[in-house]
Every structure is written in structure tokens, then in C-alpha cells.
Amino acid sequence: MASQSCIISDDWPGYSLDLFTYPQHYYEDLDYVLIPHGIIVDRTECLAKGIMQDIGDNNIVVLCVLKGGYKFCADLVEHIKTLIRNSERSISVKVDFVRLKSYHNDQSTQDMQIIGGDDLSKLTGKDIIGTGRTMKALLNNIDKYKPKMIKVASLLVKRTSQPDGYRPDYYGFEIPNLFVVGYALDYNEHFRDLNHICVINDNGKGKYEV
Numbered sequence: 001m002a003s004q005s006c007i008i009s010d011d012w013p014g015y016s017l018d019l020f021t022y023p024q025h026y027y028e029d030l031d032y033v034l035i036p037h038g039i040i041v042d043r044t045e046c047l048a049k050g051i052m053q054d055i056g057d058n059n060i061v062v063l064c065v066l067k068g069g070y071k072f073c074a075d076l077v078e079h080i081k082t083l084i085r086n087s088e089r090s091i092s093v094k095v096d097f098v099r100l101k102s103y104h105n106d107q108s109t110q111d112m113q114i115i116g117g118d119d120l121s122k123l124t125g126k127d128i129i130g131t132g133r134t135m136k137a138l139l140n141n142i143d144k145y146k147p148k149m150i151k152v153a154s155l156l157v158k159r160t161s162q163p164d165g166y167r168p169d170y171y172g173f174e175i176p177n178l179f180v181v182g183y184a185l186d187y188n189e190h191f192r193d194l195n196h197i198c199v200i201n202d203n204g205k206g207k208y209e210v
Helices: 037-055 070-085 136-143 202-207
Strands: 030-035 060-066 093-104 107-116 127-131 149-158 170-175 197-200
Touching: 030 170, 037 070, 037 149, 037 170, 060 070, 060 136, 070 093, 070 149, 136 149
Parallel strands: 060 093, 060 127, 127 149, 149 170
Antiparallel strands: 030 197, 093 107
């Protein structure tokens, strides 16, 4: 069952930065808060409930996409574990990690690197939940191991002009085609320590450009 998402319109002005606390070293680098941390947490809990409704009594291997997916993955897994503890089902949850790298500054590149994953052959016959933003290359790599089921959960989906844009099975927010940072999403390794999801401004892009 695909998740219902919270759609953020193109004309949504966001929240003023003055309404929230965030690291002082980013005071001149952001335009506005797109999604506050509290709303992220609530939506992640909702996604966990949807996953548990669909997964049945099958054991789960969570494949977390680093680095941008680590906060979402950690929170999602905690919600899933809480739901399991409060149910009568006996389901094990294991977590593995892989890294996909495809950005240079704020531009997505065609060069996709898949880094890590101890031994993907152990996914054979398992139920997999992937968490992260860039999925097509990873799914092609995982599919050859013939897992029993693959479900992809992503916190964000961007609206783009691409007709073949990938849609995960579960996603929290559909957002405009903006470059966002925070909640572990980075710009050249900066802004991961920002709890809210925010829109970076030109000053921030220039300051941390490589």
C-alpha cells in the first residue's frame, strides 16, 4: 500500500527562521524552514505504522542509505521497534548501511557511486526496507540477490519535470524542486547538524561551495 504524502505546494512560503532555534553558525545561510523537526517526527511515526500494516509477520532488514538518510532511518526504525514491542508479533529488525554519492555542490550528477554494504548477498529471501533519496541504481543492485520483498521509504519526494521520476512505496512529504538541507541532508557535508529541513540561500551555497 503506497503511503499518502503531505504535499507542500510551490507557493508555500515556509516558516520564518525567527520562530525556531538552530545552530548559530548557519544564521546567514538559510532562507526559511520548510519542515519543522516536530512535524518530521510525527510523519515518520505515521510511515512506520503504514509499513507495519503491510509487512505482516515477516522479519525486516533495513538498508539505510548514508549519509543523508541516517536520521530518518534511525527515527523510523525506533518507531517500528516500538510498534513491534506493543504488538503480539515476533519480528526481528536488522539494519545495514550503504552510501550513494551523486551530488557536486547543489547539482545531481550522472556518476552514481555505491559504497559499503557488508555483504548484500545476505539479503536473499528477506524483506528489505530501503531509506534514502537516490534509489534506482541501488534497487538494480539489490534485485539480483532476489529478496522476498523490497519496500522503499523516503522522507521527501521532490516534484520535478522528469516524467520517469521515481516514487518510493512510502514517503512523508512531497516538496517543490528545492535544494534543502538539515535533518542529516547536507550541502558539501554542512547542515547535517540542523534539526529542521530548511532551504539554503545563495550565501550558504557560496560559503560552503567546493
